[in-house]
Amino acid sequence: QAQLVQSGAEVKKPGASVKISCKASGYSFTTYAIHWVRQAPGQRLEWMGWINAGNGNTKYSQKFQGRVTFSRDTSASAAYMDLSSLKSEDTAIYYCAKEENAFDCWGQGTLVTVSS
């Protein structure tokens, strides 16, 4: 069955960048979009945007526009999220999710801690 496996936890200083990977298996990677969602401590799930894994088209939430970049490597069946100019408020668990029927498969989450 479909599975998404994310890269491990990261600790970053304010102003730095972080890149998280999301490796897919068990389904045709290029057929479905990959979305990125984060959850800061005590907050609701927050949608960040998505990438069409087939053609690479992207759409970003206005909140993150200019700071986030999604990419994918079809040969590796992997998607990536790059978030720059990190602030303490970016401390959160970041998830990738596959969209077939809503978000039917999620990665295990990657904790990003931003601290000086």
Place this chain on the structure above:
Amino acid sequence: ETVMTQSPATLSVSPGERATLSCRASQSISSNLAWYQHKRGQAPRLLVYGASTRATGIPARFSGSGSGTDFTLTISSLQSEDSAVYYCQQYNNWPRYTFGQGTKVEIK
């Protein structure tokens, strides 16, 4: 942006009893609504999509209903493993997707 509002914030229910969770959209989203179960330390799990279609492998005690702006998730006979935070999500206003603030279900 479509704002999703869930109620109540916390629901305390005895095992075997029914739990009813509500979700309201700030504008019509047709039936483009999903429900997720989120347990601490785990990835969210899709329960229902299309407002009322159970996802693969989801027990029959979970059911969704509603359309337009008002939606309900019902857990017909609460089990101990159902303790979690439940989120609704709209995916009508593509490609922008928004979540509710969550309802925490506790076992009495």
